[in-house]
Amino acid sequence: MKKAFPIFALLTAVLLSYALYLALVWAPTEQTMGDVQRIFYYHVPSAWTAFLLFLINFVASVWYLVWRSVKADIIALVSAEVGVVFCTVVLVTGPIWARPVWGIWWTWDMRLTLTLVLWLIYVAYLVLRRFSSGTQTPLMAAVLAVFGALDVPLVYFSIWYFRTQHPSPVIGKGGSLDPRMWHVLLINWLAFLCFAFLVSWSRYRLEKTKREVEEMLALEALLEPKGLR
Amino acid sequence: MTYLYAAYAATWLIHIAYLGSVLARYQRLQREMQELKKR
Numbered sequence: 001m002k003k004a005f006p007i008f009a010l011l012t013a014v015l016l017s018y019a020l021y022l023a024l025v026w027a028p029t030e031q032t033m034g035d036v037q038r039i040f041y042y043h044v045p046s047a048w049t050a051f052l053l054f055l056i057n058f059v060a061s062v063w064y065l066v067w068r069s070v071k072a073d074i075i076a077l078v079s080a081e082v083g084v085v086f087c088t089v090v091l092v093t094g095p096i097w098a099r100p101v102w103g104i105w106w107t108w109d110m111r112l113t114l115t116l117v118l119w120l121i122y123v124a125y126l127v128l129r130r131f132s133s134g135t136q137t138p139l140m141a142a143v144l145a146v147f148g149a150l151d152v153p154l155v156y157f158s159i160w161y162f163r164t165q166h167p168s169p170v171i172g173k174g175g176s177l178d179p180r181m182w183h184v185l186l187i188n189w190l191a192f193l194c195f196a197f198l199v200s201w202s203r204y205r206l207e208k209t210k211r212e213v214e215e216m217l218a219l220e221a222l223l224e225p226k227g228l229r
Numbered sequence: 230m231t232y233l234y235a236a237y238a239a240t241w242l243i244h245i246a247y248l249g250s251v252l253a254r255y256q257r258l259q260r261e262m263q264e265l266k267k268r
Binding site for chain 1: 230232233235236237239240243244247248251254255258261262265268
């Protein structure tokens with residue numbers, strides 16, 4: 001993986017540039033909203049990537065609860081952290097789109113409020129992991145993650161089951177997206193997925209090394225008072 | 230177009246800020262590892 005990393009990073013950069021070109025230039029202009037609709041090509045793939053990362057966090061947390069695997073604990077932490085970054089993008093780009101289209105930055109409708117709650121749950125998860133140092137921290141974090149994941153399907157399906165101001169789904173039942181827009185949306189999602197994988201992989205390596213250093217420091221502290229070094 | 234560019238710029242600012250924080254943590258860890266090796 002170490003040798004493949006720079007090549008994959010370069011390919012991801014090329015793909016992100018191509019996706020940006022498609023979104024800003026190649027994609028057709030939407031008739032009602034005009035160019036501001038192009039925010040959709042960053043907003044929606046970021047949301048899907050965040051959902052996927054929170055799903056990985058859920059699976060890794062269950063894996064940790066069952067097997068007490070350190071690897072699962074690191075994957076859970078990393079996926080939550082990168083997921084929060086993508087969810088932040090969703091919460092920032094959404095209001096920037098809403099202002100010219102709806103005339104307001106924010107409204108407390110079901111989809112928007114549940115997305116904010118989702119972000120807050122995972123920020124709380126990261127705060128717990130950052131400031132709690134007990135041996136039970138990974139266990140408590142895993143339990144919080146399992147409950148937090150319940151909000152993901154609520155966010156996703158809220159536009160089907162509640163009356164919201166958020167636009168109707170463009171995929172699945174009721175979706176009617178132009179095939180060229182679909183193409184741009186999927187290329188952008190692929191680019192964001194590759195980028196998320198690269199960032200997550202770097203963060204995973206960092207966390208693994210950090211824990212190894214902490215173990216060495218703890219071992220050193222144990223040996224020092226007895227003069228065993 | 231202002232809103233469009235603002236959204237795209239904000240997206241990359243958020244990602245760059247996060248990458249910067251990961252890089253800062255990595256550099257701190259490198260320093261700790263070098264200190265450990267010296268002992």
